[in-house]
Amino acid sequence: MLLHILFLIGIAVEAMSAALVAGRRQMDWLGVCVIAVVTALGGGTLRDVLLGRHPLSWIEHPSYLVIVLVSALVTILVAPMMKRLRTSFLVLDGLGLVVFTVVGCDIAKGLHLHWLIILVSGMITGTFGGVLRDVLCTQVPLLFRKELYASVSLLAGAIYMTAPHVGIDHDVGLVAAMATGFTVRMLAIRYHWEMPKFVYKDDWD
Amino acid sequence: MLLHILFLIGIAVEAMSAALVAGRRQMDWLGVCVIAVVTALGGGTLRDVLLGRHPLSWIEHPSYLVIVLVSALVTILVAPMMKRLRTSFLVLDGLGLVVFTVVGCDIAKGLHLHWLIILVSGMITGTFGGVLRDVLCTQVPLLFRKELYASVSLLAGAIYMTAPHVGIDHDVGLVAAMATGFTVRMLAIRYHWEMPKFVYKDDWD
Amino acid sequence: MLLHILFLIGIAVEAMSAALVAGRRQMDWLGVCVIAVVTALGGGTLRDVLLGRHPLSWIEHPSYLVIVLVSALVTILVAPMMKRLRTSFLVLDGLGLVVFTVVGCDIAKGLHLHWLIILVSGMITGTFGGVLRDVLCTQVPLLFRKELYASVSLLAGAIYMTAPHVGIDHDVGLVAAMATGFTVRMLAIRYHWEMPKFVYKDDWD
Numbered sequence: 249m250l251l252h253i254l255f256l257i258g259i260a261v262e263a264m265s266a267a268l269v270a271g272r273r274q275m276d277w278l279g280v281c282v283i284a285v286v287t288a289l290g291g292g293t294l295r296d297v298l299l300g301r302h303p304l305s306w307i308e309h310p311s312y313l314v315i316v317l318v319s320a321l322v323t324i325l326v327a328p329m330m331k332r333l334r335t336s337f338l339v340l341d342g343l344g345l346v347v348f349t350v351v352g353c354d355i356a357k358g359l360h361l362h363w364l365i366i367l368v369s370g371m372i373t374g375t376f377g378g379v380l381r382d383v384l385c386t387q388v389p390l391l392f393r394k395e396l397y398a399s400v401s402l403l404a405g406a407i408y409m410t411a412p413h414v415g416i417d418h419d420v421g422l423v424a425a426m427a428t429g430f431t432v433r434m435l436a437i438r439y440h441w442e443m444p445k446f447v448y449k450d451d452w453d
Numbered sequence: 454m455l456l457h458i459l460f461l462i463g464i465a466v467e468a469m470s471a472a473l474v475a476g477r478r479q480m481d482w483l484g485v486c487v488i489a490v491v492t493a494l495g496g497g498t499l500r501d502v503l504l505g506r507h508p509l510s511w512i513e514h515p516s517y518l519v520i521v522l523v524s525a526l527v528t529i530l531v532a533p534m535m536k537r538l539r540t541s542f543l544v545l546d547g548l549g550l551v552v553f554t555v556v557g558c559d560i561a562k563g564l565h566l567h568w569l570i571i572l573v574s575g576m577i578t579g580t581f582g583g584v585l586r587d588v589l590c591t592q593v594p595l596l597f598r599k600e601l602y603a604s605v606s607l608l609a610g611a612i613y614m615t616a617p618h619v620g621i622d623h624d625v626g627l628v629a630a631m632a633t634g635f636t637v638r639m640l641a642i643r644y645h646w647e648m649p650k651f652v653y654k655d656d657w658d
Numbered sequence: 659m660l661l662h663i664l665f666l667i668g669i670a671v672e673a674m675s676a677a678l679v680a681g682r683r684q685m686d687w688l689g690v691c692v693i694a695v696v697t698a699l700g701g702g703t704l705r706d707v708l709l710g711r712h713p714l715s716w717i718e719h720p721s722y723l724v725i726v727l728v729s730a731l732v733t734i735l736v737a738p739m740m741k742r743l744r745t746s747f748l749v750l751d752g753l754g755l756v757v758f759t760v761v762g763c764d765i766a767k768g769l770h771l772h773w774l775i776i777l778v779s780g781m782i783t784g785t786f787g788g789v790l791r792d793v794l795c796t797q798v799p800l801l802f803r804k805e806l807y808a809s810v811s812l813l814a815g816a817i818y819m820t821a822p823h824v825g826i827d828h829d830v831g832l833v834a835a836m837a838t839g840f841t842v843r844m845l846a847i848r849y850h851w852e853m854p855k856f857v858y859k860d861d862w863d
Contacts, residue, residue, distance in 0.1 A: 518774055
């Protein structure tokens, strides 16, 4: 129940973040809506397509689409005020990341998949909406280049998955996974923590 | 029956338009063929993958592939003459857009999906082939930036869907949806109608 | 059995090639791993999603993921020595191409699909991992612009498919398809064979 509410907040926040990216590309309103839908629901959609789960959540619950579209349109209207909201925005975005991750892990776990696949499912759900957004806006996915993001997703997934094996209650593990992931994400933004980069300059082609 | 013939014309025209885009990128002949297939059949394929419909239409009917490939190869041969054909080309392209849209709506309707999903299904079928083409050619999808295109798809879908509810015969509604969408598209090209753009310049990253 | 071993070598090599591309984009380690997974397993995944085959191979056999991840990480460590390995690398990459192609054809054939779909299935398996890699790195897919690559895939697929019809044993046909495709690929690299390009300069938009 709590997870579901957090999920709804998550798709709304992802839609708002996507609308701003689309606005920087000067897309028209409909383009903004498409980018918002792809960003907010794309990760979960890709996960379900890969797992062969049908119907997709937003096809079964079109209200998810409505939430995303309303969030995107509201963002267009309030964009001039967004800079002031930036901090709270990053907070909500970090929340979306960990919530999506836990949802994705939970679904793969319910299908009794291998732990590696559970981690991947969480990471796809948490981060690939943003990857699809970046591909549609033709920029190299930020995921691969910015402060800890995908790694936060892996961390949250790992905690969520490990918890039951060390005797921790499912709900406690869920909250612990989200709290830890969220905290690390906030610290990563604050202190610009980054993964080591692989810089390869050899002339290959 | 009429719809099926229009559909076949639609994939041929989309293949031709895609071949020209690929030619501007100086792709080799096989690359042109791949881009043509993705453009002409990608929208319907994405729709069917999202809806979980198998087998895909072109896997069941490989003749669709043949039509697309022949159209692409013919385009390579006749490209020098294409400028003169430009007007009739835009006409056929607009036709493809509304036909694909109505086909997409029709399929979602047959699955008794929510009206919002029916609209989305029509729009994906009508426009995402072009989005996939632009992603493969690494340009920001024109869909989001040009004259009314996706909006024409939504309009045609809305008319098609509303018609039966106001007592209009299915076939009449189908023709009305296509005729209206097509007319608006032609007027949009002629008078450069555009959706309002969302321009956001704040420094966000 | 031999095919399976070659397949495992194929995904390892594709992962290594992808890691180097990601390194040139200065991605972080996790980004390198994601690109490696997409490149090595993306072609087969796309094929299975289009054919509606579930579970996907790497979901059923997570060991494939492990092979890819280890290969990517090893590449990061040994990259300084890679230039010297370049020739053997191109050899292995050509091997991966023909092995993936034959695997893809074999799967489509097992589903009793049309010969055109069998060819497409082989080509998607053999080449679309690289296309997805290029899209994520926002470069126009090399597939469409470099020495014979997709065409080698088509050639290998055609030989594999034709062999039984002219009385050649399945295993012999398989080896002949791979050997021919591999040889042509090596010659294409050596002598810079290319497909004719379609160059279209007309002002279209």
